[in-house]
Amino acid sequence: MCIAIPSKIIKIDGNSMATIDVEGAKRTASLLLLDDAEVGDYVIVHAGFAINKVNEEEALKTIEILRKTVSMMKTASDEKP
């Protein structure tokens, strides 16, 4: 039931309904469960509702940490006899 892919808000109408873009497909989603959302935000959509915004900064940070950690681990394991 979850769309795991973040969707981009491309339009918001007066009734807290948004038009969203899910990798090229257009759908609608209610924004009633969010405090604030703007056109251009990426949101996670579940059963027709945006349930949260995606924090792009965190997303990139996680990847950076991940890349560093795993490359360190790889080196450590390579060094073992």
Next chain:
Amino acid sequence: MTNRYIKEYRDDSLSRKIIDGIKATSKKKIKLMEVCGTHTVSIFRSGIRSVLPENISLLSGPGCPVCVTDQREIDIFIQLSKRDDVIVATFGDLMKVPGTDSSLIKERANGKDIRIVYSAMDAVEIAKKTPDKNVVFFGVGFETTAPTIAASILTAEKEGIKNFYVFSAHKLVPPALNALMNMDGVNIDGFILPGHVSVVIGTNAYRQFFNEFRIPCAIAGFEPADILQGILALIEQIESQKPYLVNTYKRVVSSDGNKKAMQIMLDVFDITDASWRGIGLIPESGLRIKEKFKEYNAEEKFVFSIPASQPIKGCECGKILTGLITPPECPLYKKTCTPEDPVGPCMVSTEGTCAAFYRYSS
């Protein structure tokens, strides 16, 4: 155009590096459980099972909402669908779930008005357009879904719609984790916690569970790299014998969750005891519509008589949902039970473990 980080998370080289990390770190023979139907599907589809070292087993827990719905609740849905004054609105994956003597799909073939909707708001719309019928929505799902259904009740109230009802069979995840840990024979070394339930409830909602059992826990997202990252976090904890509650899905999950969604959910529902398939009655693990909103409660409006719901003969869904067995250990798997002709709910729902096994492991 996809945003930048999604590309990064889908980058195979990242996944491969994490897998190398897992292989280099993991020594012990362990069982990890995911508690989310979307994780189940993603794990099977991406082939993660086949790339992990043999000492790591992945189990699917009670994370598929349709699968954990109690047989009595399914029977109530089917009974409601037989009424001529009712239009049933439901998420599609409930259609084929077998009740004691029928299913929604059979009732629809019998001419009953049963509509598949994508959102509870669609059911409110149907009610608006058909004022001479009672529209009943079957509320099945966890903390991710419950706020959406609460919002639909608030919308019906705001718009003065009087023929919209919800049957609430919602379930809450943290109490189920507690119950699972206390079950005989259940033996899990770490939990991959559900991404989107956690979006709503936040990391802190698991704190009590974690403090009680001190078992490694990692909240994870749904891209292959996300899930692998969650697994790696669990393995590090297991190997170092230092359990933590970690959030590896920080781009959408915060410590406190989505406070507005939680507020809306708790404005409309009270927390109540609930029965789970395979686990039984779990205290404070369900949601009941508050007295204040009783005019939207299908349980207030309609009288049901469900004499005795029968467990589905030969179906081992209960044991599968608790990780006690895997689908191939069920004698009916692939024989009389297939996605086309399912015997139990774990084969019906696309998020069910039996269906995922069937589709992706041949």
